[in-house]
Amino acid sequence: AFTLSNPARPVLLAAARSERLERMLSRSKITRSLVSRFIPGEAEEAVMEAVGRLLAAGHAISVDYLGEDISHPEEADRTVAAYVSLLEAYRRLEVPATDGVSRLEVSIKLSALGQSLPGDGEALALRNARTICAAAETAGAWVNVDAEDHTTTDSTLGIVRELRKDFPSVATVLQAYLHRTEADCRDLAGAGSRIRLCKGAYKEPAEVAFQGKEDVDAAYLRCLKVLMEGDGYPMVASHDPRIIEAAQSYAREAGRSPHDFEIQMLYGIRPEEQDRLVGEGLTMRTYVPFGDDWYGYFMRRLAERPANLVFFLRSLVGR
Numbered sequence: 001a002f003t004l005s006n007p008a009r010p011v012l013l014a015a016a017r018s019e020r021l022e023r024m025l026s027r028s029k030i031t032r033s034l035v036s037r038f039i040p041g042e043a044e045e046a047v048m049e050a051v052g053r054l055l056a057a058g059h060a061i062s063v064d065y066l067g068e069d070i071s072h073p074e075e076a077d078r079t080v081a082a083y084v085s086l087l088e089a090y091r092r093l094e095v096p097a098t099d100g101v102s103r104l105e106v107s108i109k110l111s112a113l114g115q116s117l118p119g120d121g122e123a124l125a126l127r128n129a130r131t132i133c134a135a136a137e138t139a140g141a142w143v144n145v146d147a148e149d150h151t152t153t154d155s156t157l158g159i160v161r162e163l164r165k166d167f168p169s170v171a172t173v174l175q176a177y178l179h180r181t182e183a184d185c186r187d188l189a190g191a192g193s194r195i196r197l198c199k200g201a202y203k204e205p206a207e208v209a210f211q212g213k214e215d216v217d218a219a220y221l222r223c224l225k226v227l228m229e230g231d232g233y234p235m236v237a238s239h240d241p242r243i244i245e246a247a248q249s250y251a252r253e254a255g256r257s258p259h260d261f262e263i264q265m266l267y268g269i270r271p272e273e274q275d276r277l278v279g280e281g282l283t284m285r286t287y288v289p290f291g292d293d294w295y296g297y298f299m300r301r302l303a304e305r306p307a308n309l310v311f312f313l314r315s316l317v318g319r
């Protein structure tokens, strides 16, 4: 089973930042075929095909245009354009919200919108995020602002607070492995607040984050309880059977109906379980990434699960 203390994890998460390895792996056909397990395609058409299939099977979706840590504002322009075009495609789907829940969402990363560019990076990211939120509003879609490494947390929460003044349904992500997160959950568990809770996918130092799986899982359950007992809309992002069970029982104890919270999983991970939860009448949102900048995302998935890594290495050596 996965553990945050998996010895390969720090190496893989460091490799996720290596441009050399990225160039090497991106050229390999084998990598590309493995990547397709987690990413339905690079083009909008490919992701919309996957979205169509998931919606028809009763899932809600959140699409992420892959990209992070840009170095020029023009790269952010490309990302904004990709989201605006995607949201146009959402409009054509005409999927109505049910019980106040939009089945259509986009997930955005502020680092891809300019957040860490020198000078006015944060202001640029806020402007870009606003453009995406306005397009989403027209399409009847929700927007979620993803969480990245801990050095960005304060800035991200600040930008989300600004966005919510004009677009109150904007959601964000809290990462249970950070020591600060239980307090952030208390701050953000109010009415109208949508919070995705995940364990956290980055390599973080012990000063700011729990390191062992048991500590992270325990922190997740504490945070989940705070969100479920609050007045907001908790979004439980995890593939962990223990977490999914706890979410259902905390929700029952807090008197929540299946429309008052949702479960979220990543495209290609435990797909049968995702369908089973849909069958149980839960809101199940599948996070679907697309685009050609898949390297960092793919490496974080390998780091999470030794089985994924073994599968990958076996295919590289041809057995």
Ligand code: FAD
Residues within 6 Å of the ligand: 001, 002, 145, 146, 147, 148, 173, 175, 198, 199, 200, 201, 202, 237, 238, 239, 240, 241, 243, 264, 265, 266, 269, 270, 286, 287, 304, 305
């Ligand atoms: P893990 O501890 O990885 O796994 C626990 C158990 O789940 C395993 O023991 C196994 O039983 C089961 N399991 C897990 N994977 C598989 C598999 N492939 N096949 C079968 N069983 C499996 N992280 C961020 O830092 N920022 C974000 O914005 C963010 N957004 C996310 C959005 C969504 C919708 C999801 C699902 C995750 C997101 N993450 C994000 C990633 C997250 O932080 C974790 O790194 C990732 O979800 C792995 O943790 P886990 O809770 O799934 O459980």
